[in-house]
Amino acid sequence: MSRICELTGKGRQIGHNVSHANNKTKRVFLPNLQNVTLMSEKLERSFKFRVSTQGLRSVEHNGGLDNWLLKTKDDKLSLRARKVKRELVKAA
Known part of the structure; x- marks a missing residue:
């Protein structure tokens, strides 16, 4: 299972550990x-979502799951979240 948020699309970021001697080594920042x-x-x-x-x-902050899904673009949402969004559009 990939480490990506199902609602925001936030995933891992890559950066550096920087030592006192300014040596840089690769590291990963996970959400x-x-x-x-x-x-x-x-x-x-x-x-259920991850x-x-x-x-x-x-x-x-945006008023719950329904408002969030209706306002968010499909490319940021996971497949399960898109299915829920389709159900919401049909129900509205």
Whole structure:
């Protein structure tokens, strides 16, 4: 399973460890992914997603899962999130 947020598309970033002597070695910054269950108010169902903590705060800030999915472009969403978005569009 890849380490990519299903709602924001946030993935790993590559950078350097920098020592005191300014030696640089490659390293990877991974997103803080959590398994969460989010409730859809329109569909009256809950869905399990693997979401970064930053993405979880963003979803709550934008008024919940339904608003987030309707506002987000499809290329950022995972396949499961796109299916939920299609169900939301049909229900609306």
